[in-house]
Amino acid sequence: MNNYSYLYRKNIVYIAIGLIALTLLSEFIFSKENSISNNIIFSILIVLLLYLVICVKSIFTGTINTLRDTEQRLKESEKEKHFMSYYDGVTRLPNERYIVEQINNTWQNGTSQIALVVFEVDRLTHLKSSLGSKYTNRILELIVERLQCRFPNYIVGKIQEDQFVILLENKNEKETFQRLCKQLIDLIEKPFNIQQLTLNMKVNVGVAYSPEDAKTAEDFLKYAQFAMYEARRVPEQYRLFEPTMACSREERLLLEKDLYKALENNELFLQYQPQLKLKTKHDFSMEALVRWNHPEKGLIPPGDFIPLAEESGTIVPIGKWVLETACRQTKELQETIGQQVTVAVNLSLRQLYHENFVKVVSSILEETQLPPKSLQLEITESMTMDKNFLLPILHDLKALGVTIALDDFGKGYSSISYLKDLPIDCLKIDREFVNNMSEDEREPLVDLIISMAKHLNLNVVAEGVETMEQFNYLLNSDCDAMQGYLISKPILFETIINNCRCLNKKDLHCDLQSEYYSLIKQIFNRKKEQSHK
Known part of the structure; x- marks a missing residue:
């Protein structure tokens, strides 16, 4: 002008x-x-x-x-x-607005038989928070190269920070799309090598069809995303949309909204399940398990709200509260019985990726005055996929004096070749392997895990023990401890502490293994337990 x-x-x-x-x-x-x-x-x-x-x-x-x-x-x-x-600024792929308009144009041109494949690259946001956008942007560029090379004739877009979409013709051949989903998973889950780092990604895929599944482009995209969210729950890592998913997703969103208030309203509480030691008579160990008492729906199963907490990010404050509460209550139990008690607390991947996690653990131990050796932190096999990031954190945690356990071992994520490099103290055998055990027949996988752990100087805990046959099998093996409903169901801390106060001090010292088993039964006796209000 x-x-x-x-x-x-x-x-x-x-x-x-x-x-x-x-x-x-x-x-x-x-x-x-x-x-x-x-x-x-x-x-x-x-x-x-x-x-x-x-x-x-x-x-x-x-x-x-x-x-x-x-x-x-x-x-x-x-x-x-x-x-x-x-278009997306990083990948230069079409964005959600473009895809929606393209779907509408395709329908207006008379082509109604189309399919929409939506997939998410899991852990991308975690990597961004830990390694920075430089690495994640490079991963996105490499993903685009793979997609354009593998699907040159399809419209490929990026609709969210970690979500991609492929628009293609639907010929009503669902087997073809199942095959495509498997190819897509294999394509993205090949390791990414970036500046001397090897990064592994996990993919969840959802597919929706037109005109069977949706009448509007927005619903079409939304339903494909619903199927993708459901794919997180299945081992195949892909799902085809079903109408029931829409209702299920709506319920989950309402539950997620309530979960944000659960901590604030004191709706969460802990229960503890004992770990019965098979090689000692003077060691008390238990695992802390978080529970949610919803004001209207009652007790919500952990399998329903823990994944929600992971998705929404509320697992970080919830995880901190669990760690804090478990340490404080364990310290109180130690003072009550005058003996060492170890508590195991599960960690989530988001907690590990959260900044200053080691400092958080250190501060909690200092505030609660719990000896570091009394705390065992449990990680899952899936967390070990990014070893380069995980190892420094585990070493820092070990430097505090806490112990590390690898939970649900045997599901197939970990590479046994680098298991020896992980600074862990304990392997927890997944309950699926324990379920297959019988007293008369050998269970080779359980024997193999126990033998391998012993060669690596690791303790072994078997989870999900429910029958005397399983108990006797483990008792005759080289297993160090077991937990499950046969020993005790998870119970409230108030019940445990009250049971301990009813015992004489001399009853806490056992000369025989049978006396120790009996004592654990008495401490974790639910007869006096009241329902959680």
């Missing part, structure tokens, strides 16, 4: 000077005097007029060029605006 005003003012000045020069020139033309001075002035005026004509022409040319440049910048700005509206 200032440039145009400047050009306008300059033209006015030149035109005014030109008019004055023309007026003077006309006077000299009609003047009858023919002197040398008049001729000189006349020549000067002619030159001045020619100069003014050239200047005005130059100004108008400059104005035209400026207008052209402005028009070009406007076009580029419109292109940039269009790109920002319809």
Whole structure:
């Protein structure tokens, strides 16, 4: 605007000077005097007029060029605006708005048989918070390269920070899409090598069909996402949309909303399940398990609300509360019985990726005055996929004096070749292997895990022990401890502490293994337990 005003003012000045020069020139033309001075002035005026004509022409040319440049910048700005509206800035793939419009255009053109594949790259947000956007952006670029190489004829888009979409023709061949989902999972789960780091990603895939599943593009995309969310719960890692998923997802969203208030409203509480030691008579150990007593729905199973907490991020404050409460209550139990008690607390991946987690653990131990050796932190096999990130954290935790257990061992995530590199103290055998045991027949996988653990100088705890056959099998093996409903169901801390107060101090010292088993039964006796209010 200032440039145009400047050009306008300059033209006015030149035109005014030109008019004055023309007026003077006309006077000299009609003047009858023919002197040398008049001729000189006349020549000067002619030159001045020619100069003014050239200047005005130059100004108008400059104005035209400026207008052209402005028009070009406007076009580029419109292109940039269009790109920002319809494409992702990092991957340069079409975004959600583009995909929705493309679906609508496809339907308007008479093609209704289409399918939408939505998949999420799990742990991408965790990696961003721990390693920074430089690494995650590079992972996204590599994912795009793989997708464009593998699916060159399909529309591939990015609809959220960690979600991609593929739009393709639906020929009602669901087996084809199942095959495509498996290929997609294999494609993305190949390791990514970035600056000497090897990163492994996990993928969940959902598929929706048109016109069977949805009548609007927004619903079409939403239902494919619902199927993707359900894929988190199944080992195949992919799901085809079913109408029941919409209702299920709505219920989960309402439950997630209530979960945000659960801590604030004191709806969460802990129960403890004992770990029966098979090699000692003087060691008390238990695992802390979080429970949710919903004000309207009653007790919510952990399998329902823990995944919600993971998805929403509330697992971080919940996990901190669990750790804090377990340490405080264990310290109280130690003071009551005058003996060492160890408590095991489960960790989530989000907690580990949260900044200053080691400092949080250190502060809790200091505040509760619980000896570090009395705390065991449990990680799952799936957390060990990114060893380069995990190892420094585990070493820092070990430096505090706490012990580390690998929970649900045997599900197949860990590489046995680097198991020896993990700074862990204990392996917990997954309950699925324990369920297959009988007293008469050998269970080779359980024997293998126990043997391997012993060669690595690790303790072994078997989970899910429910029958005497399983008990006897483990008793005759080299297993160190067991937990399960046969020993005790999880019970409230108030019940445990009250049971301990009813015991004589001398009853806490056992000379025989059978006395120790009996004592554990007495401490974790639910007869006096009241339902949690």
